[in-house]
Amino acid sequence: MTRVRVEVDGVTYEDDVEPRLLLVHYLRDRLGKVGTPIGCDTTNCGACTVLLDGVSVKSCSVLAVQADGRQVTTVEGLGIDGTLHPLQRAFHEEHALQCGFCTPGMIMAALDLLRENAAPSDEEIREGLEGNLCRCTGYQNIVRAVRRAAREMRTPAQEREVTS
Amino acid sequence: MIPAAFDYARPTTVEEACAALADAGEDAKVLAGGQSLMPLLRLRLAYPDALIDLDRVEALREIRDEGDALFIGAMATHHQVMRDPLVREHAPLIAKATATVADPAVRHRGTFGGALAHADPAGDLPAVALALDAEFAAVSAERGERRMPAAEFFVDWMTSALEPDEILVGVRVPKLGAGWGVHYEKFHRTAQAWAIVGVACAVRRGQDGVEEARVALTNMGPTPVRATEVERSLQGRAASEDAFKEAAQRAAEGTSPPGDLHGSSEYRAHLARVLTARALTAAAAG
Structure with missing residues (x-):
C-alpha cells in the first residue's frame, strides 16, 4: 500500500492505495465520483478523461499513485453551486448527447482544448476531440456545443445579455 | 481489467x-x-x-541545445515536444510527426523516449528517429552510459537494444541545417489509429537538385526501415515530382511488411510507394 494525498474537485483526500489501482477506479470506487465513466480497456474512447494538474488525461491510463500530490478535476467539479458550467449548458442546449456516456469525457477534453485555444475553428474542435468517441455518433451537435460554449466563455455574461 | x-x-x-x-x-x-x-x-x-x-524524474524532461544537435530527454511529453521552439526549429520532422501521434490527452502523458523504447514498428517516432540518424543514450547502474545509433537501437518487433537494467535517458538528434525540407506522411483508417504505413522523410535541395534524401518507413517490417534504394536513386536528381514518383517505386525494396486485418503485405508495399512519392514531394516543397 502507498499513501497518497490527492485534491479532487477542490477537496483533499488521503488514502492508502495499491500501486496497481487506476486513477479512474480510485475516483469511482473509493471517492464515489461516478461522474467519470469507464468506457474501454484500451485508452481509445476518452470517456474517463479528467484534468490532472489542469491538463487532460485518460484516467484509465494513469495510476492513482501518480496523482499523489496533484490536483484532479472531474466533470463533477465544473458546476458551481448548482449552476452549470458553460460547456455543460451548451451540451444541454445543443442536444450534444444521446445516451450521455461519452459526455463527461467530451466536456473535459473540450475544456482542455478551450484552455489552449479560446476560439477554435470547427476543424480544430474536431482535432481537439479526436481522442473521444461517441457511440451514438452525435459529433455534429458536440462540435456545435463546443463552439457555443467557447463563444460564451469569451464573452462576459452581461455583455451577452446586452447584445442578444 | x-x-x-x-x-x-x-x-x-x-x-x-x-x-x-x-x-x-x-x-x-x-x-x-x-x-x-x-x-x-x-x-x-x-x-x-x-x-x-520515471514520472517524477524531472531531469529527463529537458530538451537542450548541444550545438550541432538537440538532446531530447526521454520523458519529454509529446505535447511538450511538438511545441518546443528548439524542436520546431532544428528538428521540425519530429514536431510534425509527433502532432499526428494519438490524441491530445494521450500526448499529455505519452513521452518521446517511451514511444521509442516501446519499439513498436507501427509507432510513428521510431521511423522519424531513424530518418534523422538519431543517437540513443542508455544508462545502467553498473555500466554507466552508452550510446547507439537508431539503426542499432531497433532490434526486432517491439524489441529494443536496451538491456534489462538499462534506462533510455534521451536521444541526440543532429540539427538539420538550411536547405532541408521535411514531411511525415501517415495513412490510417480512423483518427488516432496506428499507421498502416507511414513515411518519414527529409530532403536537402541544392542548385543542382536533390543533394541528400532520407526516407524511413513505419510499419513495413518488424523494425522501422530506411528506404535506401529511394535515397540512393534520388541523389543528384532534379527535385521534380516526376523524379520523386520514379524513385518512390523502389520504396518497398528490401522490406518485409506484415499482413493483417488492416492490409496485406502487398497492399502495404503499394502504400509505401504511393506515400513515399507524396512525402518526398511535400518535403521538397516545404
Missing part, C-alpha cells in the same frame, strides 16, 4: 531509477508516460513484478 499486482518505485533522479531497476531484477518494467504500457498491463498482456516509474 485490473492490472496484476506489482512492486512500485517512484525515483526522482536517474541514479535512483537505475538503482531501483537493477534491484528489481529481470521482470521489472520502466514506466514512462504509460500510454502503451498501461493498456498492456490492463489487458494483462504484460505482468511485470515491478514498475519503475
